[in-house]
Amino acid sequence: MKHFSELSGAAERVVDVAEVLIQQAGYNGFSYDDVARQVGIKKPSIHHHFPTKADLVAVVAQRYTHRFRQELLGIEGKHAKAAQRLTAYAALFEATYAQDQRLCVCGMLGAEAQGLPPEVRQEVNYFFAANLEWLTHVFASGAAQGGLRLSTTPQAHAQLFLCALEGAMVVGRGGTPTMGPAMVGESLISLMLA
Amino acid sequence: MKHFSELSGAAERVVDVAEVLIQQAGYNGFSYDDVARQVGIKKPSIHHHFPTKADLVAVVAQRYTHRFRQELLGIEGKHAKAAQRLTAYAALFEATYAQDQRLCVCGMLGAEAQGLPPEVRQEVNYFFAANLEWLTHVFASGAAQGGLRLSTTPQAHAQLFLCALEGAMVVGRGGTPTMGPAMVGESLISLMLA
DNA sequence: GTCTATATAAAGATAGAC
DNA sequence: GTCTATCTTTATATAGAC
Numbered sequence A, B: 001m002k003h004f005s006e007l008s009g010a011a012e013r014v015v016d017v018a019e020v021l022i023q024q025a026g027y028n029g030f031s032y033d034d035v036a037r038q039v040g041i042k043k044p045s046i047h048h049h050f051p052t053k054a055d056l057v058a059v060v061a062q063r064y065t066h067r068f069r070q071e072l073l074g075i076e077g078k079h080a081k082a083a084q085r086l087t088a089y090a091a092l093f094e095a096t097y098a099q100d101q102r103l104c105v106c107g108m109l110g111a112e113a114q115g116l117p118p119e120v121r122q123e124v125n126y127f128f129a130a131n132l133e134w135l136t137h138v139f140a141s142g143a144a145q146g147g148l149r150l151s152t153t154p155q156a157h158a159q160l161f162l163c164a165l166e167g168a169m170v171v172g173r174g175g176t177p178t179m180g181p182a183m184v185g186e187s188l189i190s191l192m193l194a
Numbered sequence C: 001g002t003c004t005a006t007a008t009a010a011a012g013a014t015a016g017a018c
Numbered sequence D: 001g002t003c004t005a006t007c008t009t010t011a012t013a014t015a016g017a018c
Helices: A007-023 A032-039 A043-050 A053-080 A081-099 A107-109 A119-146 A155-172 A183-191 B009-025 B032-039 B043-051 B054-076 B083-098 B105-109 B118-145 B153-172 B180-194
Strands: none
Touching: A007 A032, A007 A043, A007 A053, A007 A107, A007 A183, A032 A043, A032 A053, A043 B054, A053 A081, A053 A119, A053 B009, A053 B054, A081 A119, A081 A155, A081 A183, A081 B153, A107 A119, A107 A155, A107 B153, A119 A155, A183 B180, B009 B032, B009 B043, B009 B054, B009 B105, B032 B043, B043 B153, B054 B083, B054 B105, B054 B118, B083 B105, B083 B118, B083 B153, B105 B118, B105 B153, B118 B153, B153 B180
């Protein structure tokens, strides 16, 4: 598969637009023509960069995951305590959601997963696995350092935290203003403070 | 809008099939022809019962929400303690998820909400509002009775609980086996036991 | 890299017969 | 209530010129 680091300028603009469209409407909710119009080129030019829709979306997910992992490293460099890291982690989701209630790319694709091409599913899966691994480490450290009080395994806390944030982006999108990821994350963290 | 209680036998079979298709692939992931084939009739017959796709999906969501509220009443009749009610509530999500990782109808439609017809969005919104109201009451009761230890408002706990369960159905659908709604719910409940 | 033109299939929806 | 036939639009994708 193509790697996002090898994209030309035009191809990168295509990925930029496709990413937002996926966050808004999902894999089945946008077309090559939507992308073409927003980028300002024609449909066949999109196919030139990404022969199939599966190619395009896989690269979108790949780049999204890579950037997310960069953010995780950034959090590790900026915060020492587990609770601070979790707050910063929730803020990543909040930053996306604050832009017109955009969804996590992989949250949206995860919901649609059953009908997606394998290469896309694989990238989505990798995103969740990487996040769970990172969160598991944070919870284990928090428990060891005494800052967090766990009621079960670090793995289960990681799963719970990720699910709560992904869910926060889905719930209430219908219209009624509800709590966003940052507040949901804060509620959960407050339950685990030692 | 049509009410699900007025559906003919054939129309109800259409709704049955559409419900599962929505859970698997979402609003944009299935077609009238998919429904027609599975029901065993032709496409125009579906249009006879539901002129537009928005009509059909709105009725699916409407019936889904009604049945969910019946389940909530059932839980109230079966369990007195807040913690028990929350476990039973999580089991509702687990029962759906256990069938080929089917999603909550309104979780899926919530993710797609930005591109959906207003009448569908309204039903989805009503589902979330009804669930949050019920959960808020359970948490308030649990705190008053002393069975649950809340770190913030009952409203925030309700939001957190619903988000965690909806998220649990999305995360890990990519392939890696992770925790389902029942386990995520149990992890969260264990954090709140007094 | 981008375009015009085109192929092919599928989508949502309607008309009108039975 | 169901069907065949059809309309119209859109989707993904390709061929080949510039």
